[in-house]
Amino acid sequence: xxxxxxxxxxxINPAAGRxxxxxRWEKWLPAxxxxxxxMTVEESTSSTNLSELAEAAVRAGKTHLVxxxxxxxxxxxxNGIVRAEGLRKVVYVPLPLGTGNDWxxxxxxxxxxxPWLEMVRRQKVLEHNIGQLTYLLPALPxxxxxxxxxxxxxxxxMAYDAEVVRRSEKARWKSQWLYPxxxxxxxxxxxxxxxxxxxDEQTLTLPVHTINIGIGRYSxxxxxxxxxxxxxxATLALTVAHQLPIWKIIISSWRFYTGSIGELxxxxxxxxxxxxxxxxxxxxxxxxxxxxxxxxxLTASMLxxxxxxxxx
Numbered sequence: 519x520x521x522x523x524x525x526x527x528x529x530i531n532p533a534a535g536r537x538x539x540x541x542r543w544e545k546w547l548p549a550x551x552x553x554x555x556x557m558t559v560e561e562s563t564s565s566t567n568l569s570e571l572a573e574a575a576v577r578a579g580k581t582h583l584v585x586x587x588x589x590x591x592x593x594x595x596x597n598g599i600v601r602a603e604g605l606r607k608v609v610y611v612p613l614p615l616g617t618g619n620d621w622x623x624x625x626x627x628x629x630x631x632x633p634w635l636e637m638v639r640r641q642k643v644l645e646h647n648i649g650q651l652t653y654l655l656p657a658l659p660x661x662x663x664x665x666x667x668x669x670x671x672x673x674x675x676m677a678y679d680a681e682v683v684r685r686s687e688k689a690r691w692k693s694q695w696l697y698p699x700x701x702x703x704x705x706x707x708x709x710x711x712x713x714x715x716x717x718d719e720q721t722l723t724l725p726v727h728t729i730n731i732g733i734g735r736y737s738x739x740x741x742x743x744x745x746x747x748x749x750x751x752a753t754l755a756l757t758v759a760h761q762l763p764i765w766k767i768i769i770s771s772w773r774f775y776t777g778s779i780g781e782l783x784x785x786x787x788x789x790x791x792x793x794x795x796x797x798x799x800x801x802x803x804x805x806x807x808x809x810x811x812x813x814x815x816l817t818a819s820m821l822x823x824x825x826x827x828x829x830x
Contacts (some may be wrong), residue, residue, distance in 0.1 A: 522639055525556040528613070529571050529595055530586035532561050539615040541585045546615075546631050553635050562594075564797070572598025576608060584611045588618040589672060593807035596648065596825065600669045605648065605823035609636060612827075618808050621672040624734040624749060625829050637830050645824040646671065646749045647733050653804050657810040663813070670806035671825070673737035673744055674818065676729040676795065678708050680803035682738070683810050705768070705830040711800030713814065717756065717793040722786070725761040727794065731818050732757070738774075745777035746787055749827075753789035754820060760784040792819035 519598075532540040540706075550557060560575070562568045568585070572595040575583065581604075585595045592612055599608050614622045614629055625644070628634040648669045654663040661756045675683070710725040730737070732744025732755040747755035762784050773779045780787035797800075802814040 523556050524554070524582050524584045524638075525580070526554050526556065526611075526638070526751075527575055527580045528557060528559045528583050528584045528586055529568055529575070529591075530559065530561050531568055531591045531594075535668065539591075540774070542615040542702040543586055546613075549631050549635075554638070563757050566592035569598040569601075572596075574598075574603035574605075576602035581607055582611075583608050584615045586615055586715065588614065588740060589621050589669050589808045590618065592621055592671060593809050596671050597669050599825065600648065600821075605733055605825055607820065607828045609641070609643065609828065618739070620736040620738070620740065621807070622647045623736040623740065624672075624747075625827065628830060633830070637828055640830075642829055643826045644750060644829045646827040647751065648821045648823070649731065649733055649754060649806075650819050650821055651804070651806060651811070652817045666812060668806060668811055669821070670733070671749075672734040672807045673747070674731040674804065674806040675737065676802050676804050676814065676816070677711055677713075677726050677731060678705075678728040679738070679743070680805040680810065681708060683805040683808060684803060705764050709800060711802045712798040713802055714796045715758060715793065715799055716795075717788070717790040722758065725799075727759040727762055727767070728757075729759070730757045731755070731793065735777075741774040742777045742790075743774060743777065743779060744787075746782050746789065751789070752820075753791055754793070754818065756786075756788050756790050756793055760786070760788040792817065794818075 530543060532608050560571050568591060576599055585592045612622050612627055615625055628637055651674060652667045654664045657663050710727050712725045715722040731741045732747030733749050735742055735745055735747045744755040770782060779785055795814055797814045804811045804816055
């Protein structure tokens with residue numbers, strides 16, 4: 519294979535997957551260096567995160583970025599690209615070496631080096647939608663909560679989904695099976711919050727088990743809670759799971775993986791341009807791309823600009 523002279527800039531989180539990404543990266547590096555001789559590399563540190571590295575790289579004129587890690591890695595890099603006004607300018611490639619690799623399931627990104635390098639060589643581009651989330655970041659009294667805006671590229675989740683992410687962040691054991699395990703483990707103690715959901719001139723006020731907003735189709739270690747999502751579509755996918763008895767959640771759990779969750783009468787699935795979700799009773803947390811962010815109220819929408827992502 520002829521060496522690719524494109525100046526690819528690799529951004530790696532050495533702590534991704536409890537070091538799994540770094541170990542795999544070290545095995546791949548010789549082949550990458552041969553195939554991509556103009557490549558450069560930066561690693562995040564305790565003082566400089568991936569979002570800051572990505573923002574600085576784009577402002578310095580780098581236009582071909584590779585994110586080395588899992589969903590959290592790509593989430594951080596995306597936010598740096600957006601802050602640097604790099605959408606439309608940047609070509610982005612995920613190198614899925616972390617633990618949580620749900621986003622790349624939708625893209626069908628290769629996970630072995632030969633096919634991955636072939637994908638990079640072909641440079642087939644997907645104009646990928648980007649979602650925007652505006653929410654509250656809690657603060658300790660007497661300070662007021664802070665309004666924040668974050669961007670996401672896969673799936674955002676609220677209520678039970680965000681509670682599972684919160685608990686998984688504290689877990690010592692990291693695996694693609696952690697989220698499904700925690701999903702079953704904490705059902706009994708969860709109290710569904712009541713929220714008001716407004717979209718497309720519709721308003722729902724109800725207790726919810728979970729809410730998901732999707733651009734990609736997979737989250738939580740392979741679950742398909744927004745199976746109708748499409749990263750190239752002009753809308754966001756919305757799934758609202760109403761309050762359900764625990765027994766029904768358990769016997770219907772196979773639907774989380776088959777794309778048939780919308781066949782339950784207690785589940786609403788639709789497509790929206792934007793959605794506003796306000797808490798009515800109970801605190802409702804928010805996560806996106808597996809990263810715990812804050813609390814409702816939330817406004818979610820799509821950006822006009824898209825990210826150019828390489829796909830097979």
